[in-house]
Amino acid sequence: MPASPVIVIGAGLAGASFVSELRGLGHQGEIILIGDEGRPPYDRPPLSKAYLLSGDAAPLALALPHLDHCEQILDDPAVEVDAAARRVTLKSGRRLDYATLVFATGAAAKPPPPLGLAAPVLSLRTQDDADALRARLLAGGHLGIIGGGIIGLEVAATARTLGLEVTVIEAADRLLSRNASPALARFLFEAHSGKGVTFHFGGMGAASGEEISLADGARLRPDTVLWATGANPNDGLARAAGIECDHGILVDELGRTSAAGVFAIGDVARLKSAAGGGPSRHETWTAARDHAANAARLLMDPSFRPDSTAFYFWTDQYEHKIHVIGAPMAKENVIQTGKSPDSFAIYHVEDGILAGVSLVNNPRLLGPAKRAIARRPRVDPAQLSSPAFDLRAVLQPA
Ligand SMILES: Cc1cc2nc3c(=O)[nH]c(=O)nc-3n(C[C@H](O)[C@H](O)[C@H](O)COP(=O)(O)OP(=O)(O)OC[C@H]3O[C@@H](n4cnc5c(N)ncnc54)[C@H](O)[C@@H]3O)c2cc1C
Known part of the structure; x- marks a missing residue:
């Protein structure tokens, strides 16, 4: 069990998911979720799609279990963190002591x-x-x-x-x-x-x-x-508290920051050294969910070690459904045409390794692509473009 109270700054997807996961895992102690938008946590992807189109707020709903089993302060932002005293100060002047602090402050449009x-x-x-x-x-x-x-x-x-x-x-x-x-x-x-x-x-x-x-x-x-030129991580509060930041709050693979008892998850978190590369920050829905689940599990079981998950995002534009998994900027790109010109897979190959897959109107390959990229299999690029190539084949034991 994590030491209580647990304070979460940021009532977006990552913060809300973390609370839901921690309660779901049986944590009984006090949890306080602090937001600054004056409304309950909601989902952002429809903001540019269904909600923008129709104005119907139903797709924004985040149906997360146990979310109401915490104190929610949704209109009083955190303005200061004292990492030595383990205290958060809100805009109203209210002070909250924490044993465990989670930054889930997300990012802001540039x-x-x-x-x-x-x-x-x-x-x-x-x-x-x-x-x-x-x-x-x-x-x-x-x-x-x-x-x-x-x-x-x-x-x-x-x-x-x-x-x-x-x-x-x-x-x-x-x-x-x-x-x-x-x-x-x-x-x-x-x-x-x-x-x-x-x-x-x-x-x-x-x-x-x-x-x-x-x-x-x-x-x-x-x-x-x-x-629409991108987003900046909301890391100012952490930086002012002396927590190590560099275009995001720097975390290790367990979400731990440079301050004791302080974690960072979601869009604001920047992994210090991603496998095979430098620091990385993923501004994706799935990363926010994964970080939240991993941080909750780690707090409940200090021996927990998360599996590394590949970068993944989806985007919907007109009738097109796009999924990008792994490293889409690899050197070699091989297109495997599908049943129609609007349905295909792009395999991204780096030094003979299948490093990423982009799927255009091809959702049935999403599961196999995620599993394949997790294994980073060696592939022959010459075979990938063949309609006979089956991504599931690379999942078979050698
Ligand atoms: C328009 C749009 C469309 C998207 N579409 C997709 C998509 O199709 N696919 C995909 O994979 N991803 C998509 N994303 C990305 C995805 O929504 C984000 O990765 C996800 O919302 C990140 O969650 P988060 O909780 O880390 O951050 P956020 O959702 O930004 O939440 C952080 C919250 O913390 C609050 N906060 C900040 N500072 C403080 C403070 N001091 N005190 C209290 N609260 C504070 C913020 O106001 C915010 O409410 C989209 C994002 C946007 C904006």
Whole structure:
């Protein structure tokens, strides 16, 4: 049993999942969940998809067992942590002593610089952000999206579905340059272009009044701008408490920070040394859930050691369901076509090892792909493109 009270800062997916897991494992002691959004924990992925499209809040519900078996303070953010005294101070001045502290403070959308544009410049991270964006989308007109990453593209799909004119401006020379292979980026570029989205690469130049001028010489007059250039981890509180941070709160593979009794999970946590690479921070739904479950298990059983899980995210854009597992930026990408041009797998191979798989409208391979990537099997790239290649074969014992 962890020493109590257990205080969790951040009532998002990671924080709420941690409370649910810890109670589910039988922890009886005091748990306090501290949030700052003034609403119960909710799920973020629908904010750019179903919720933005319909305004129906049902998909945001996080149905986690045992969540109400803790004290929830949802509108009084933590403003200071004293790691030596093991004390958290809230904005109201209330002080809470802890035996175990979990940072689950997530990340915040990178704020737009002052652009001097007449049109509103919005970002998307919270339900309030989604409400503000949806109100603009319902007014119609032209949406300019700065950033051709996952959130930018998901909003582009939703806005096109709602009938807006949509332009995406990406600073790099292709979409998703940080977390998807060129082949997947090309597929999404074509899917969006086919739906009428316009793209400009190379970034933006000056913006003022009604107009944004782009690096490629084009000029735009958007009615609304979405600034979607990524997110910054909310690690300021931990940094001020002297806890080791570097673009995220640094943790070991058990989620432990540099301070005794203090853990970090979800989008804010940055693994000090990921297998085969440097520090890594995963801003994905599944990582937040896994971190939460692992931290809870470790607190209940100090001998618990989590299995290493591969990077994984999904994205839904129009009718397309995309799953990315493992390392999508490996050197070699082999496409295995499926039953239709819109359904295929991309195998990512690094030095003869199957390091990642991206699935386009191919969900039946998700389970085998996750299991295969966990094993990092040696593969012959020449065989992967064959329609006869069966991913399940690499799961068979040699
Ligand atoms: C629009 C959108 C769409 C997404 N779609 C997908 C998807 O399709 N697939 C996928 O895999 N992932 C997706 N994600 C990512 C996924 O939602 C995140 O990885 C997940 O929400 C991370 O959970 P978290 O609890 O770590 O952080 P968060 O969800 O950010 O929660 C952290 C909470 O802590 C609060 N907080 C911060 N500081 C304090 C403080 N000092 N005191 C109290 N509270 C504080 C924050 O306000 C927030 O409520 C999406 C994210 C967004 C924003």
